[in-house]
Amino acid sequence: MTITLDDVFNILGIPVQGDSISVPEGVTTDEAKIEMSRYGGNGMTLEWLRLLFQGVSDDSPPKFIEFAARGFLLYILGCTLFVDKTGNRINIIYLYFLRDLNRVGRYAWGAAGLAFLYRQLGLASRVGCRQIGGYLTLLEAWIYEHFRNVVSPHLRVEYSKNEPRVNRWEPRKDAGLSLVYVQALRQQLDHMQAHEVVWDPYCGHRDSHPLLDISFYTGMLKCLDIVEPYYPDRVLRQFGRVQTIPRNPYTPFRVRRVSDSKSYKVVYQYFDGLWQ
Numbered sequence: 665m666t667i668t669l670d671d672v673f674n675i676l677g678i679p680v681q682g683d684s685i686s687v688p689e690g691v692t693t694d695e696a697k698i699e700m701s702r703y704g705g706n707g708m709t710l711e712w713l714r715l716l717f718q719g720v721s722d723d724s725p726p727k728f729i730e731f732a733a734r735g736f737l738l739y740i741l742g743c744t745l746f747v748d749k750t751g752n753r754i755n756i757i758y759l760y761f762l763r764d765l766n767r768v769g770r771y772a773w774g775a776a777g778l779a780f781l782y783r784q785l786g787l788a789s790r791v792g793c794r795q796i797g798g799y800l801t802l803l804e805a806w807i808y809e810h811f812r813n814v815v816s817p818h819l820r821v822e823y824s825k826n827e828p829r830v831n832r833w834e835p836r837k838d839a840g841l842s843l844v845y846v847q848a849l850r851q852q853l854d855h856m857q858a859h860e861v862v863w864d865p866y867c868g869h870r871d872s873h874p875l876l877d878i879s880f881y882t883g884m885l886k887c888l889d890i891v892e893p894y895y896p897d898r899v900l901r902q903f904g905r906v907q908t909i910p911r912n913p914y915t916p917f918r919v920r921r922v923s924d925s926k927s928y929k930v931v932y933q934y935f936d937g938l939w940q
Contacts, residue, residue: 677828745777
């Protein structure tokens with residue numbers, strides 16, 4: 665099982681198709697470093713953004729309101745789709761996609777957020793990693809949708825079927841995070857049977873949560889320099905289909921491991937133009 669574009673679209677209600685979260689080619693590494701050095705690095709804190717624009721009002725100059733709108737959107741991105749391990753920083757490169765506020769909704773934010781989360785999940789699975797980035801609310805809601813017998817989430821009474829599915833759940837806060845509780849969850853997962861999994865939680869609700877054709881795209885998801893393989897053909901049961909033999913996985917473009925180190929880097933090449 666995996667988080668699919670269908671999950672992202674229905675859980676978060678954000679676009680998974682559209683323009684790519686990619687910057688134009690043609691900028692050299694040296695040019696990028698010079699430009700970044702002018703602004704003291706490639707990131708800013710979310711707290712700084714919040715304090716800078718919290719005083720905006722209807723009486724503020726129109727230009728400042730426009731700047732505040734971009735700052736707010738950047739703040740939202742840093743709190744949701746592109747959360748880093750500090751939980752308080754956002755890469756300023758995302759400002760590139762907020763230049764024209766009328767085009768913000770045309771980007772495939774959901775696809776980019778999923779690529780970012782895939783990368784963070786891969787990094788978190790390595791030896792010695794103690795933190796994780798990415799939009800964990802998406803991961804949490806995905807677990808609630810597919811593994812209800814394990815986590816037993818609370819249903820939100822006021823939920824309307826036309827809302828994003830993330831609004832359907834209220835997380836349990838009484839279970840605690842003790843080692844005993846984590847071990848119990850692992851044991852439940854180890855003994856789980858196939859019939860206990862909710863493979864297609866949106867079945868029966870497709871009038872308000874449609875299955876988009878883009879969900880079956882097999883290839884690479886892209887978010888800036890992050891390129892992650894996407895294999896819906898390996899989880900067809902999540903779409904209410906019969907599982908068939910999937911195609912062979914893609915071969916990485918480059919794999920690098922630092923000598924006498926447990927860290928390694930796997931790089932995939934973006935080979936199609938779906939999200940350019």
